[in-house]
Every structure is written in C-alpha cells, then in structure tokens.
Amino acid sequence: MSQERRYFGTDGVRGKVGQYPITPDFVLKLGWAAGRVLAQQGTKKVIIGKDTRISGYMLESALEAGLAAAGLNAVLTGPMPTPAVAYLTQTFRAEAGIVISASHNPYYDNGIKFFSAHGTKLPDDVELAIEAQLDQDIDCVESGLLGKASRLIDAAGRYIEFCKSTFPHSLSLEGLKLVIDCAHGATYxxxxxxxxxLGADVIAIGVEPNGTNINDEVGATDVRALQARVVAEQADLGLAFDGDGDRLIMVDAKGNKVDGDQIAYVIARNEQRRGTLQGGVVGTLMTNLGMENGLKELGIPFQRAAVGDRYVMEALVENNWSIGAENSGHIILLDSVTTGDAIVAALRMLTAIAESEQPLHELTSGMTLYPQVLENVRFSGETDPLQHEKVLAAVAAVEVKLADKGRVLLRKSGTEPLIRVMVEGEDAELVQQSALDIAHVVKNNC
Structure with missing residues (x-):
C-alpha cells in the first residue's frame, strides 16, 4: 500500500461495538463519506447485507442514513453471507455493496466492508478517498435528491439458486449424510x-441466532461440536461456516478437522485430474509447508501472498490463476465467484468426493500437514514488539532449533489488536514449546 490507512484494515473497518470507530455517529459519517465518493463515480444504488449480530440493526440504520444524506439509495437484504452480497451487487446491477459483519469475531465486535460493482473489494484509491472524505464536515443533498431505502425480499432465494448452479448437473448429493454448522450466523x-x-440428508446445527451467540463455540472457528455430531450421527462429513459465510472448515467421517490448506489441495488436485486447473494455487505466509510440498509433488505451481484474502486475490489476478486459500478457511475460486465463498467451496469439495468416489479422509491423505501452532498475544502498547531486541532474539533462537525443518512467523493481525505467533515444524513438541516461549517474550514486551 502506498499510503497509510487510518480506518480500513485488510477486511474493511472493524472493532468493538460502542468504541470508536464502530459507533453510530462514525458509521453514519462513514456511510455519508462512502456515498459522496461513490456518487462521483455515478453510483446511485448500494446493496447492504449483514450477519446476525444484534448490533447490525443499529449500524444498518446509521449506514442507511449516511448514504441517504449523500443521495444514494440503499437496498437492504437482511442477514446475508458476505459472498452473497458480492454476488447480489453484480446481479442486481448495484454500483456497490456493503456488508455489516465482523466475520469470525465474537458478537460484541462488528465491522463494515465494501464491494465494488464487480463483487470485489474496493480498490485502494477508493478506500483512501473515503478516508479523506471523512475529514470533511457532513452535509446533506437537497431534499428532493435524498436517497431512499428498499428491501430485496428474494435475496436468499437468489443466492441459493446461484450456489446450486455451481454444482454439476450430472451429480447428486443423494445418499450423502451431512452435518452443517452455520455458527448461528448469516448462512443459517x-x-x-x-x-x-441437491439431495443430501442434512443435519443442521448453529442455526438459531439470537444476536449474541454468533461464533460462540460453533462454526469454523470452533469445530468441536461439529466433530462430536458427525461421529454421533455416523455422518459422511461435516461442514462448518463462520459468522458471515466466507470461511469453510470440514470434518471427515472419523471426526478429523480438515482446514483451508487441505481443502485447497483437494480442489486443485481434482481440477488437475479433470484438466480444468487454471495455473496454480495461491496461499499465504501462514500456509502449511505440507500443502506446498503436496502441490509440488503433483507439479502444481504454488505462491505465497501476505495474510488476508485481498492479497490472495491480488496474486490470483496477477497470475491469472483461479484457486486461492488461507488455512483459516477462506477459499477463493475465481472461476465461479469474486470473493471467498464457503458454500461454493463446500460444493466444489463435494464434487471432488463424488467424482473420485473417495471419502474425505482419503482425499486429504495425499498431503501431510506439519505440526503448526498459533498463539495470539493481545497488543495494546505504542511500541512495536516485533522489533524489540528480546523478541528478535527469541525468534532467532527458535529458528536455530528448527534448522531447515520448520519456520517461525510473527505478524500483526489486520482485523484485531493481536500479535500472531506461528511456529511450524516436524517435531510437534518442539513446535508447541517454541510458540509458547516466543509468545511469552512478546507479551512481556508489548
């Protein structure tokens, strides 16, 4: 990025509800500022979706008011997955889309992220223009030019039909028993x-949102309930989505977790077998070495991008590739969608299972995941602990122990005030202890 952002992170504006900038007054002005910038590009209609957080009602109203003050019309979808808003923005011929969600975060967080008319994240220059507009005093267009609000009643039905259209007509899910965990979120x-x-026998959990239970011991960030249910029901597999439906984690029939790296590997291998693989696979700095090695054995190109789906997307576009993934479960399939879409990714996995006639645990056996431990350390100080000499020394000491059989990665989260400490290697015990040791040093120097 050529210019420092004040509000936009890797996935929009995000924070704790009631604390700046996730306050009604700021979000109203954000809606107005975005409206002013988008209006200069000819925008008149914006799709607004949200997840199931209780704060969504408040923030939706504030955004709607800000957009109206700038002269833009708002089309409200109600609870809707992030990728659904990206899709509807295109098909409804809206000039922009907005999602009110903090994705996998707890209910007391929320955020605002924007999509362009093409269903992709806003370009850097547009985000920076919105931030610049926030420095101006809010005003209002003439009364006759104020924006209006309406509801898109059939939004869910439109998106359901789109998802189904990405599954081959020649295949069926009949005879397949699935447990689906919707995280009490937008996919419920x-x-x-x-x-x-599509024919599956579905057992659904995490489908009773109450405004405060989103991602609470359910969904892609906590698959324990799904693992237990898959085994108890003797299901073929389980699917876990996060609060806004852009992350997918799976569970095989034996109760084993299958993460985003494994999912991308299975999809890429099946696309290669079919002769439809476009280029290679983009991962991130967090991508497991096991995935990189597994793809190498298949002769499939692999490239790492910075952590964050916007950076994965940039690398995909630059290479003209179609498959990108983060191990957290963001799967981007550019031949079908414009952003991470958990339901579409799940259907692509089920296609691979049906076409190969192999269960999930066999499909994932082609790659061996290295033990990887991630420790999060809350970061609140003004100094940068990543540059502290004691932290650097701790990292160097671990790298010597791992030699060429592992790696260490420290980074700041783009969505939360956290330092993420990742250690990966062949020796699980060494990896675990090393991650704890580094995290301890980081915590003492924040």
Missing amino acids: HIAPSVFRE
Whole structure:
C-alpha cells in the first residue's frame, strides 16, 4: 500500500461495538463519506447485507442514513453471507455493496466492508478517498435528491439458486449424510436449503441466532461440536461456516478437522485430474509447508501472498490463476465467484468426493500437514514488539532449533489488536514449546 490507512484494515473497518470507530455517529459519517465518493463515480444504488449480530440493526440504520444524506439509495437484504452480497451487487446491477459483519469475531465486535460493482473489494484509491472524505464536515443533498431505502425480499432465494448452479448437473448429493454448522450466523437460513435441495440428508446445527451467540463455540472457528455430531450421527462429513459465510472448515467421517490448506489441495488436485486447473494455487505466509510440498509433488505451481484474502486475490489476478486459500478457511475460486465463498467451496469439495468416489479422509491423505501452532498475544502498547531486541532474539533462537525443518512467523493481525505467533515444524513438541516461549517474550514486551 502506498499510503497509510487510518480506518480500513485488510477486511474493511472493524472493532468493538460502542468504541470508536464502530459507533453510530462514525458509521453514519462513514456511510455519508462512502456515498459522496461513490456518487462521483455515478453510483446511485448500494446493496447492504449483514450477519446476525444484534448490533447490525443499529449500524444498518446509521449506514442507511449516511448514504441517504449523500443521495444514494440503499437496498437492504437482511442477514446475508458476505459472498452473497458480492454476488447480489453484480446481479442486481448495484454500483456497490456493503456488508455489516465482523466475520469470525465474537458478537460484541462488528465491522463494515465494501464491494465494488464487480463483487470485489474496493480498490485502494477508493478506500483512501473515503478516508479523506471523512475529514470533511457532513452535509446533506437537497431534499428532493435524498436517497431512499428498499428491501430485496428474494435475496436468499437468489443466492441459493446461484450456489446450486455451481454444482454439476450430472451429480447428486443423494445418499450423502451431512452435518452443517452455520455458527448461528448469516448462512443459517441458506446453507441447509442448498444442500438439501441437491439431495443430501442434512443435519443442521448453529442455526438459531439470537444476536449474541454468533461464533460462540460453533462454526469454523470452533469445530468441536461439529466433530462430536458427525461421529454421533455416523455422518459422511461435516461442514462448518463462520459468522458471515466466507470461511469453510470440514470434518471427515472419523471426526478429523480438515482446514483451508487441505481443502485447497483437494480442489486443485481434482481440477488437475479433470484438466480444468487454471495455473496454480495461491496461499499465504501462514500456509502449511505440507500443502506446498503436496502441490509440488503433483507439479502444481504454488505462491505465497501476505495474510488476508485481498492479497490472495491480488496474486490470483496477477497470475491469472483461479484457486486461492488461507488455512483459516477462506477459499477463493475465481472461476465461479469474486470473493471467498464457503458454500461454493463446500460444493466444489463435494464434487471432488463424488467424482473420485473417495471419502474425505482419503482425499486429504495425499498431503501431510506439519505440526503448526498459533498463539495470539493481545497488543495494546505504542511500541512495536516485533522489533524489540528480546523478541528478535527469541525468534532467532527458535529458528536455530528448527534448522531447515520448520519456520517461525510473527505478524500483526489486520482485523484485531493481536500479535500472531506461528511456529511450524516436524517435531510437534518442539513446535508447541517454541510458540509458547516466543509468545511469552512478546507479551512481556508489548
């Protein structure tokens, strides 16, 4: 990035509700500032979706008011997955889309992220223009030019049909028993219908949102409940989505977790077998070495990008490749969608299972994951602990122990005030202790 951002992180503006900048007054002005910038590009209509957080009602109203003050019309979808808003922005011929969500974060966080008319993240120059506009005093267009608000009643149905269209017509999910965990989030009224209508026997959990239970011991960030249910029901596999439906984590019939790296590997290998693989696979600095080695054995090119789906997307576009992934479960399939879409990724995995006639645990056996431990350390100080000499010394000491059989990565989260400490290597015990040792040093120097 050529210019420092004050509000936009790797995935929009995010924070704790009630604390700046996730306050009604700031979000109203953000809506106005975005409206002013987008209006200069000819924008008149914006799609607004949200997840199931209780704060979504408040923030939706504030955004709507800000956009209206700038003269833009708002089309409200209600609870809707992030990729659904990206899709609807294109098909409804809106000039922009906005999602009110903090994705995998707890209910007391929320955020605002924007999509262009093409269903992709806003270009850097537009985000920077919005930030510059926030420095201006808010004003209002003439009364006759104020924006209006309407509801897109059939938003869920449109997106369900789109998801189903990405699954081959020649295949069926009949005879397959699935447990689906919707994290009490935005997929709760969509995902079960998609898989049932394609023929699967669906057992749904995490489908009772109450405004405060999103991602609470359910979903892609905590698959323990899904693992237990898959085994108890003797299901073929489980699918876990996060709060806004852009992350997918799977569970095989034996109760084993299957992460984003493994999912991307299986999809890429099946696309290669079919002769439809476009280029290679983009991962991130967090991508497991096992995935990189597994793809290398198949002769599939691999490239690492910075952590964050926007950087994965940039690398995909630059290379003209179609498959990108983060091990957290963001799977981007550019031949079908414009952003990470958990339901579409799940259907692509089920396609691979059906075409190969192999269960999930066999499909993932082609790559061996290195033990990888991630420790999060809350960061609140003004000094940068990543540059502290004691932290650098601790990292160097671990790298000597790992030699060429592992790696260490420290980075600041782009969505939360955290330092993420990742250690990966062949020796699980050494990896675990090394991550704890470095995290301890970071915590003492924040």
